[in-house]
Amino acid sequence: MTAQLPLPDPRTDILRRVQAALVARFGRVVRPADKRRSPEWTLVQGLVGAQTKTARSNASTDTLLATYGTWDAVADAEVEQLAALLHLQTFPDMSARRLKTCLLAIRARCRAVDLSQLAAIETAAAMDWLEALPGVARKISAQVVNTSTLDRPAMVIEGHHRRIMQRMGLVPPRADTTRCYDELMPVLPPEWSGADMDEHHLLLKQLGQSFCRPRQADCPACPLRADCQVAPRGP
Ligand code: SF4
Numbered sequence: 417m418t419a420q421l422p423l424p425d426p427r428t429d430i431l432r433r434v435q436a437a438l439v440a441r442f443g444r445v446v447r448p449a450d451k452r453r454s455p456e457w458t459l460v461q462g463l464v465g466a467q468t469k470t471a472r473s474n475a476s477t478d479t480l481l482a483t484y485g486t487w488d489a490v491a492d493a494e495v496e497q498l499a500a501l502l503h504l505q506t507f508p509d510m511s512a513r514r515l516k517t518c519l520l521a522i523r524a525r526c527r528a529v530d531l532s533q534l535a536a537i538e539t540a541a542a543m544d545w546l547e548a549l550p551g552v553a554r555k556i557s558a559q560v561v562n563t564s565t566l567d568r569p570a571m572v573i574e575g576h577h578r579r580i581m582q583r584m585g586l587v588p589p590r591a592d593t594t595r596c597y598d599e600l601m602p603v604l605p606p607e608w609s610g611a612d613m614d615e616h617h618l619l620l621k622q623l624g625q626s627f628c629r630p631r632q633a634d635c636p637a638c639p640l641r642a643d644c645q646v647a648p649r650g651p
Contacts, residue, residue, distance in 0.1 A: 425603040431586070444615070447615075452565045459556065461476075461477040465505070487530075488528055491519035491529050495516055521550055539561055553593065554593045562610055573596045574593075577620045580640075583644060586600070
């Protein structure tokens with residue numbers, strides 16, 4: 417008797433269709449190579465970015481580096497000074513405390529706020545290393561390895577992305593970010609690169625800000641309705 421090969425997960429083809437439908441609706445969203453920042457910059461942007469628009473968090477992160485010159489100098493700054501520079505953020509005080517605690521933890525492990533060693537280890541191990549830092553969970557660890565100059569295949573999953581995957585039935589209804597990541601990574605189309613995953617996430621974010629909003633889903637006009645469990649079916 418010959419062994420049966422496992423059937424392919426239907427979510428892989430659905431995700432391919434999702435990507436095609438989103439590109440058809442919103443156009444390509446490709447992060448240019450010169451917009452990829454260092455792993456340290458990307459980590460800081462994630463640490464200060466709670467419930468704040470990306471453009472503001474980017475500006476705050478640039479301000480920190482421009483003011484202190486190095487991430488080690490940021491680690492040495494007083495929390496009150498950091499909070500003042502993070503005034504654009506939704507939670508400046510919390511962001512400042514979280515940032516300093518994490519940067520000091522990196523220095524305790526690496527002697528400097530320097531993540532260059534991540535380039536030499538494989539993606540899952542790099543994410544585990546990051547998630548052992550205070551304040552770093554799956555969204556930030558994936559963001560650091562995927563959207564920085566590391567450019568690794570890892571899916572960043574924030575609130576919009578998670579909600580859409582839940583509504584579509586591609587992950588369990590109450591799956592948190594880590595569960596979503598663990599469900600989706602094994603079924604992503606194998607031909608997708610790290611840049612494709614980044615684009616997929618950015619496109620889903622656009623859908624979450626337009627059609628699939630938290631309280632008001634515009635299912636009749638949504639480009640993903642054919643593959644969505646929540647979308648009302650026609651007569
Ligand atoms: S069909 Fe509705 S619930 Fe499904 S992804 Fe689109 S807007 Fe969201």
